[in-house]
Each structure stands twice: as structure tokens, then as C-alpha cells.
Amino acid sequence: MSSTGYHPNIGSIIRVRDQIFNALYLEKDIPSFLNQIKGLMALLKPADYSETLKDGVDIELKFFYTNKSRQKKITHLNSYSKKYDEWFKELNKILWEKNYLENQTYGMYYPSEK
Numbered sequence: 001m002s003s004t005g006y007h008p009n010i011g012s013i014i015r016v017r018d019q020i021f022n023a024l025y026l027e028k029d030i031p032s033f034l035n036q037i038k039g040l041m042a043l044l045k046p047a048d049y050s051e052t053l054k055d056g057v058d059i060e061l062k063f064f065y066t067n068k069s070r071q072k073k074i075t076h077l078n079s080y081s082k083k084y085d086e087w088f089k090e091l092n093k094i095l096w097e098k099n100y101l102e103n104q105t106y107g108m109y110y111p112s113e114k
Contacts, residue, residue: 007106013095016040024088030077031064033084040091048098053087
């Protein structure tokens with residue numbers, strides 16, 4: 001990115017990505033993590049992420065919102081922690097490979113980037 005700034009969409013995407021990171025790794029708030037993933041996917045082109053990811057996040061959210069058993073949630077979290085890590089890495093990979101973090105993606109060219 002240029003020293004002159006970046007497109008506002010990039011700032012929004014970075015902010016949501018950081019919130020996902022915080023919810024997953026620092027706060028360990030999985031329902032928030034899942035909701036933030038849905039928010040990030042809303043900023044991306046649907047063709048850029050898999051239906052498997054979208055469906056997996058929806059299933060997980062349903063589990064957390066419908067299940068009242070604390071023990072079942074703890075057991076579930078322990079068995080799914082690697083899957084959540086994979087989802088975060090998958091989304092971060094999409095951001096880089098599909099150039100969501102590049103000004104050119106949004107049609108903004110700065111003189112120093114030509």
C-alpha cells in the first residue's frame with residue numbers, strides 16, 4: 001500500500017479481521033467469532049469463499065444459540081478449536097489471494113503505485 005493511504009473498504013476489512021482475531025484468540029468468545037466471520041463474509045464476494053465455510057459457520061451459530069448446556073458447549077469447543085483456527089486462516093488467505101487488501105482492487109490508483 002502507498003504512504004498516501006488506502007481505500008476505506010480495506011480499513012473496514014482489516015477492522016473486522018482484527019475483531020475476529022480478538023474474539024477467537026484473546027477473548028475466546030466463539031459466538032462473537034462466528035458472528036464476526038459472517039460480517040467479514042458480507043464484505044467479500046460470495047464466489048470468493050466456500051459454501052462449506054458459510055454453512056459451517058451457520059451450523060455452529062445455531063448450536064451456540066440453541067444449546068443451553070454449558071458442558072455440551074465446553075465439550076464442543078474443545079473438539080472444534082482446530083476447525084475455528086482453520087476458518088480464520090482460510091479467510092485471511094482469501095483476503096490476500098483475492099487482493100482485498102490492495103487499493104487496485106477498488107479502482108484507486110495512487111501516483112506512486114502506477
